[in-house]
Amino acid sequence: MASHTCPRCNYSTSKLSSFKTHLSKRDVCEVKNQDVPIDQLRVEYNITPDKTTHQCKNCEKSYSCNSALHYHSMKCKPDPNAKILALQNIIIQKDKIINDLREKLAKYEEWVNQVPM
Numbered sequence: 001m002a003s004h005t006c007p008r009c010n011y012s013t014s015k016l017s018s019f020k021t022h023l024s025k026r027d028v029c030e031v032k033n034q035d036v037p038i039d040q041l042r043v044e045y046n047i048t049p050d051k052t053t054h055q056c057k058n059c060e061k062s063y064s065c066n067s068a069l070h071y072h073s074m075k076c077k078p079d080p081n082a083k084i085l086a087l088q089n090i091i092i093q094k095d096k097i098i099n100d101l102r103e104k105l106a107k108y109e110e111w112v113n114q115v116p117m
C-alpha cells in the first residue's frame, strides 16, 4: 500500500486525504527530519494554502480559517438596509454641517450687531 510520509516530521499515513490535511494545517509541523519547505510540499501535493480557500463572497477578503470567515460573513452579508443606513448617515452628516453653519451665522450676526456702523 502506498504510504505518504512527511519529510519534515516523519508523519506517515496511507490515506492521501489525511496527508493533505497534515500539510494544509495552519500550524505547520515541526521539523524533525528534513527541513523541506512546507510550501514546496504543498505544491507537490497540489494543496492551496488555507488562506486562499476561505474567501468571503461579498468582499473577497480571505481568511486563514473557516471560523474566522464565518464570523466575518455574519457581519458582511449584503444588508438590504445598508443603503438606507448609508443615506441616513449622509443626512445626519448634513444636519451637522447645517447646525455648524447656523452656529457660525449666529456668531457672525452677533458680531455684526456689535460693530458700530
Ligand SMILES: [Zn+2]
Binding pocket: 006, 007, 008, 009, 010, 011, 022, 029, 030
Ligand atoms: Zn509533517
Ligand SMILES: [Zn+2]
Binding pocket: 056, 057, 058, 059, 060, 061, 072, 073, 076
Ligand atoms: Zn466580506
